[in-house]
Amino acid sequence: xxxxxxxxxxxxxxxxxxxxxxxxxxxxxxxxxxxxxxxxxxxxxxxxxxxxxxxxxxxxxxxxxxxxxxxxxxxxxxxxxxxxxxxxxxxxxxxxxxxxxxxxxxxxxxxxxxxxxxxxxxxxxxxxxxxxxxxxxxxxxxxxxxxxxxxxxxxxxxxxxxxxxxxxxxxxxxxxxxxxxxxxxxxxxxxxxxxxxxxxxxxxxxxxxxxxxxxxxxxxxxxxxxxxxxxxxxxxxxx
Amino acid sequence: xxxxxxxxxxxxxxxxxxxxxxxxxxxxxxxxxxxxxxxxxxxxxxxxxxxxxxxxxxxxxxxxxxxxxxxxxxxxxxxxxxxxxxxxxxxxxxxxxxxxxxxxxxxxxxxxxxxxxxxxxxxxxxxxxxxxxxxxxxxxxxxxxxxxxxxxxxxxxxxxxxxxxxxxxxxxxxxxxxxxxxxxxxxxxxxxxxxxxxxxxxxxxxxxxxxxxxxxxxxxxxxxxxxxxxxxxxxxxxxxxxxxxxxxxxxxxxxxxxxxxxxxxxxxxxxxxxxxxxxxxxxxxxxxxxxxxxxxxxxxxxxxxxxxxxxxxxxxxxxxxxxxxxxxxxxxxxxxxxxxxxxxxxxxxxxxxxxxxxxxxxxxxxxx
Numbered sequence: 263x264x265x266x267x268x269x270x271x272x273x274x275x276x277x278x279x280x281x282x283x284x285x286x287x288x289x290x291x292x293x294x295x296x297x298x299x300x301x302x303x304x305x306x307x308x309x310x311x312x313x314x315x316x317x318x319x320x321x322x323x324x325x326x327x328x329x330x331x332x333x334x335x336x337x338x339x340x341x342x343x344x345x346x347x348x349x350x351x352x353x354x355x356x357x358x359x360x361x362x363x364x365x366x367x368x369x370x371x372x373x374x375x376x377x378x379x380x381x382x383x384x385x386x387x388x389x390x391x392x393x394x395x396x397x398x399x400x401x402x403x404x405x406x407x408x409x410x411x412x413x414x415x416x417x418x419x420x421x422x423x424x425x426x427x428x429x430x431x432x433x434x435x436x437x438x439x440x441x442x443x444x445x446x447x448x449x450x451x452x453x454x455x456x457x458x459x460x461x462x463x464x465x466x467x468x469x470x471x472x473x474x475x476x477x478x479x480x481x482x483x484x485x486x487x488x489x490x491x492x493x494x495x496x497x498x499x500x501x
Numbered sequence: 502x503x504x505x506x507x508x509x510x511x512x513x514x515x516x517x518x519x520x521x522x523x524x525x526x527x528x529x530x531x532x533x534x535x536x537x538x539x540x541x542x543x544x545x546x547x548x549x550x551x552x553x554x555x556x557x558x559x560x561x562x563x564x565x566x567x568x569x570x571x572x573x574x575x576x577x578x579x580x581x582x583x584x585x586x587x588x589x590x591x592x593x594x595x596x597x598x599x600x601x602x603x604x605x606x607x608x609x610x611x612x613x614x615x616x617x618x619x620x621x622x623x624x625x626x627x628x629x630x631x632x633x634x635x636x637x638x639x640x641x642x643x644x645x646x647x648x649x650x651x652x653x654x655x656x657x658x659x660x661x662x663x664x665x666x667x668x669x670x671x672x673x674x675x676x677x678x679x680x681x682x683x684x685x686x687x688x689x690x691x692x693x694x695x696x697x698x699x700x701x702x703x704x705x706x707x708x709x710x711x712x713x714x715x716x717x718x719x720x721x722x723x724x725x726x727x728x729x730x731x732x733x734x735x736x737x738x739x740x741x742x743x744x745x746x747x748x749x750x751x752x753x754x755x756x757x758x759x760x761x762x763x764x765x766x767x768x769x770x771x772x773x774x775x776x777x778x779x780x781x782x783x784x785x786x787x788x789x790x791x792x793x794x795x796x797x798x799x800x801x802x803x804x805x806x807x808x809x810x811x812x813x814x815x816x817x818x819x820x821x822x823x824x825x826x827x828x829x830x831x832x833x834x835x836x837x838x839x840x841x842x843x844x845x846x847x848x849x850x851x852x853x854x855x856x857x858x859x860x861x862x863x864x865x866x867x868x869x
Contacts, residue, residue, distance in 0.1 A: 341602075
């Protein structure tokens, strides 16, 4: 797992994906920080995290798109799958590489916190709460992106499908929001979609609630999709 | 070292590999020969655990590749048809990655230097793989397969894309590796297989069509036995030709004698065909001794690997399994003849190599 992790980290930087990802992340979060916190004159960074949800949703597929699709296209998967490593090691090596880059990006909030601390008192509890919420959200999104990447040979397809999938889940939550008091079918739909929805679970944190069930949900999604990815690799050998 | 039992692979309805079984002993160099699409790469992919078999078993050093994949794969160095290279890495970076991936315990620096020297890529170690030529890439792939000194090497068309010098280098390297490793090598280049391999398995349409050394296969595939003789008679005239041909014809087991051209002055060549069961060489010697003739040349013009290959693969080998009790080789020969008699265009191809063999004989004569 270590070898694959190190190679992927290296590839992120040699291919430039890491720079694009970090620059966009820092730039956008910087703007949000300036507008919502500094100019607004509040010491709470929650609005930054709230706005970053959509950005993360569109950025993470760029991080995960080529992780497995490119291996298949260039037939480098033959080297991995015939080496004495398990499928979980391959998948998790790649997964944690992407997660590491995401954590590097996200940790910019500590720089913002330092800036903020020179101006006033930082509310560290909400900052950490939000930080971990975004970390686990990213962990779930990366697993989804990695799974989509395992299904195709084309990295652009992988990126677009991941974005659309995450966006549809996000949108569906808005669409069914007034189904809560509707008929049986509507209530059922509402129940299903709110169960799998990411946004409202994430929003609890930005509203200042540290919700353990949400954390468990994100970790479960991450595990489940990594499991699916392993199954896809496994199935490909048997087809 | 490697044991394959009834290996079968189906893609949907298409049977890619059909019930292949063979064994490779330690230190053997086995050549996999077959036309394109015969199932060579599929078989190799199953041997290395890249894809699974539909049924059947692959044992590497008595370890089942599907049951204990990690343990089995640790013993294999695999160079696929397209070397699995990450083009955005340097050669050194890539080899280090494979070293880690294979969990190699050998001293890193000296082992990688050894491997690079063996494959002659020491001078490109700091270059990006995407800037390397096909030949270098192929050798980096080979170096990758050699990392961790696996006892089994599986090389899928290792000399593709190399120039003639490099091909010879790689062949010498494979021969050298064959002393310490068990090697399976696939190719559709016949001389390569003949030059390198101890044993050959010919695969056609997903089935083993022949298995053995080049000589064994040749012997089994032909029920006739041909040789070319050059005998010096006493008079150096055409009279010799008649007498000698007549005498040879009377030997036991000789089916056919034809006096050929005058190759040296007053000395003739004779094409002799035997029934394949009797070895006439000793009787022939005795005969010539008695008569006071001199044998200047005796060349067994057995089928070359090329003839065998054509014979087996042109013969479609469709019915090989339908009569699985019978020795496979004989059956496919029958097929070959059957097909040859049906298809006229198959015939010239069959006979052409024999002319080649006669030409070879010429050259030998010239050197004498």
